[in-house]
Amino acid sequence: MPVSDPSTDLLVVGGGPAGISAARSAAAAGMNVVLADERPTLGGQIYKQPGPGFTVTDPAAMDGQFRYGRSLIDSLDGSGVDVRLRTSVVAVEGRRVFLVTDGSAARELTARRLVLAPGAHDRPVAFPGWTLPGVITAGGLQTLAKTQRVLPGERTLFAGSGPVALAFPAQLGHYGADIVTALEAGPAPRPGDFLRIARAARGNAVLLRDAARYRAMLLRQRIPLRYGRIVVRAEGDGRVERVVHAAVDADWRVIAGTEETVEVDVLCVGYGFVASLELMRLAGCDFDYQEDLGGHVVRRDEWHRTSVDGVYAAGDGAGVEGSFVAIDEGHIAGLAAAMDAGAMSEKDAAAASAAARRRLARRRALNAATKRLYRVGPGIFELPADDTVICRCEAVRRRDLAPAIASTDDINLVKAYTRAGMGPCQGRICQRQVSALIARHHGRPVEDVALATPRMPVRPVPIGALADPSIESPTLFLSGETTGADDTAPPEVTEP
Numbered sequence: 001m002p003v004s005d006p007s008t009d010l011l012v013v014g015g016g017p018a019g020i021s022a023a024r025s026a027a028a029a030g031m032n033v034v035l036a037d038e039r040p041t042l043g044g045q046i047y048k049q050p051g052p053g054f055t056v057t058d059p060a061a062m063d064g065q066f067r068y069g070r071s072l073i074d075s076l077d078g079s080g081v082d083v084r085l086r087t088s089v090v091a092v093e094g095r096r097v098f099l100v101t102d103g104s105a106a107r108e109l110t111a112r113r114l115v116l117a118p119g120a121h122d123r124p125v126a127f128p129g130w131t132l133p134g135v136i137t138a139g140g141l142q143t144l145a146k147t148q149r150v151l152p153g154e155r156t157l158f159a160g161s162g163p164v165a166l167a168f169p170a171q172l173g174h175y176g177a178d179i180v181t182a183l184e185a186g187p188a189p190r191p192g193d194f195l196r197i198a199r200a201a202r203g204n205a206v207l208l209r210d211a212a213r214y215r216a217m218l219l220r221q222r223i224p225l226r227y228g229r230i231v232v233r234a235e236g237d238g239r240v241e242r243v244v245h246a247a248v249d250a251d252w253r254v255i256a257g258t259e260e261t262v263e264v265d266v267l268c269v270g271y272g273f274v275a276s277l278e279l280m281r282l283a284g285c286d287f288d289y290q291e292d293l294g295g296h297v298v299r300r301d302e303w304h305r306t307s308v309d310g311v312y313a314a315g316d317g318a319g320v321e322g323s324f325v326a327i328d329e330g331h332i333a334g335l336a337a338a339m340d341a342g343a344m345s346e347k348d349a350a351a352a353s354a355a356a357r358r359r360l361a362r363r364r365a366l367n368a369a370t371k372r373l374y375r376v377g378p379g380i381f382e383l384p385a386d387d388t389v390i391c392r393c394e395a396v397r398r399r400d401l402a403p404a405i406a407s408t409d410d411i412n413l414v415k416a417y418t419r420a421g422m423g424p425c426q427g428r429i430c431q432r433q434v435s436a437l438i439a440r441h442h443g444r445p446v447e448d449v450a451l452a453t454p455r456m457p458v459r460p461v462p463i464g465a466l467a468d469p470s471i472e473s474p475t476l477f478l479s480g481e482t483t484g485a486d487d488t489a490p491p492e493v494t495e496p
């Protein structure tokens with residue numbers, strides 16, 4: 001048998017704002033809580049701390065995000081939460097969860113309840129030249145800047161959409177990057193938008209003040225912010241040297257004759273985020289589709305219970321709505337786990353969640369007010385040329401996918417034919433693009449294209465951590481008896 005930890009009342013996956021908040025609230029109610037995160041420090045995406053080897057000698061010199069994140073992380077001190085860093089949760093099977101710490105052998109943990117708060121990742125967008133060195137996602141660049149204090153080049157073009165397209169170029173400018181231009185795919189705000197935003201301002205002063213501050217930073221740093229434009233292609237000999245961008249219509253489809261070229265050595269791309277669903281899918285949760293919340297979004301009740309008994313979901317992983325929403329959702333999910341475990345009464349949980357619910361309603365009113373500005377247009381998924389790489393792990397080009405897609409609208413079969421989505425990222429980068437190609441070819445809405453079947457390990461870990469023949473588990477490794485179904489049999493399909 002693999003080394004087996006004692007069981008726990010609650011395992012929280014994810015040490016970002018949602019996971020920290022969930023763990024803190026459940027522990028305060030008397031639950032025995034384990035919090036696992038694969039990163040070396042807590043904080044998640046937004047409150048990412050400087051990496052190992054860095055010491056912050058003057059917190060006052062860091063930005064407000066760092067300080068707020070630090071206080072959130074410090075709030076776990078004395079909470080009794082068992083924090084496990086560098087620990088990837090690689091599979092879920094009922095109440096059994098498999099953890100890999102520092103690449104060591106997988107450990108099994110039996111968790112009576114699970115709060116899944118795995119966050120989100122950049123919405124991947126493929127266009128000619130997107131695999132050239134020098135093209136980087138907002139999340140990648142943010143990680144370099146926040147954890148290593150490194151910028152990847154001299155002259156940067158930012159192309160993206162949503163709040164990140166305002167915040168990110170301003171933050172990068174603050175880190176010393178030379179941002180040549182920032183492109184926002186959505187439309188410029190009109191007086192009607194400002195009116196809607198003003199009506200939703202109650203309870204959102206901090207967010208609106210931040211937005212105004214970021215706009216002022218762009219103006220101060222003379223970074224032009226151009227609306228209604230997307231990147232069309234990146235060009236260069238061995239690395240990005242130029243980027244072509246163009247104006248788009250309301251569906252983000254390129255308007256012919258509007259192309260412009262700019263010389264840069266970094267292209268940072270940030271068209272919003274998609275929720276990390278892998279563990280929720282392995283757990284068997286139900287999903288709905290809302291592109292603006294990140295595509296497939298786990299179905300939950302008002303206590304953030306998923307459709308699977310004992311499994312809760314919170315934060316960006318349950319729909320991308322930002323860090324303040326993540327904190328309040330985590331709090332509610334932590335209370336719900338405590339309430340369902342009998343550690344707190346329904347009345348007390350309702351009272352303890354009331355303020356968070358009020359804040360969530362106000363945040364969602366603000367999100368609704370900005371919907372016209374930040375709606376994701378389908379045109380962004382129509383940029384790849386025939387020879388554009390779609391699955392970068394397995395080097396599968398659009399033309400390699402075409403015959404498979406012509407023969408089937410089943411993404412699992414397309415994956416089996418072409419290997420797109422079988423690499424280390426397990427389709428996190430290419431799956432949305434492949435779904436868009438299938439939807440377009442078969443004339444169906446993208447939400448009707450089912451997701452590929454998730455496979456463990458859901459996070460990249462050394463194979464040595466899993467290659468333990470003593471681990472008996474239908475989803476991790478089989479030993480001795482199999483579960484019956486022959487997963488290794490090739491699909492019965494006609495060759496495309």
Ligand SMILES: Cc1cc2nc3c(=O)[nH]c(=O)nc-3n(C[C@H](O)[C@H](O)[C@H](O)COP(=O)(O)OP(=O)(O)OC[C@H]3O[C@@H](n4cnc5c(N)ncnc54)[C@H](O)[C@@H]3O)c2cc1C
Pocket residue numbers: 013014015016017018019036037038039043044045046047087088089090117118119120121122138139140142164167168273276279314315316317321322323324326458459
């Ligand atoms: C790339 C990116 C950039 C962003 N930039 C900004 C910004 O500039 N300003 C802003 O206001 N908001 C930004 N956001 C949004 C903000 O970061 C999120 O709203 C907020 O962090 C959500 O909190 P969370 O706890 O839900 O998820 P996260 O903060 O993403 O935390 C999730 C945590 O789960 C861990 N995890 C995931 N899966 C596993 C697993 N299987 N095993 C172990 N650990 C796991 C991850 O390591 C991560 O630490 C950004 C989001 C992303 C994805």
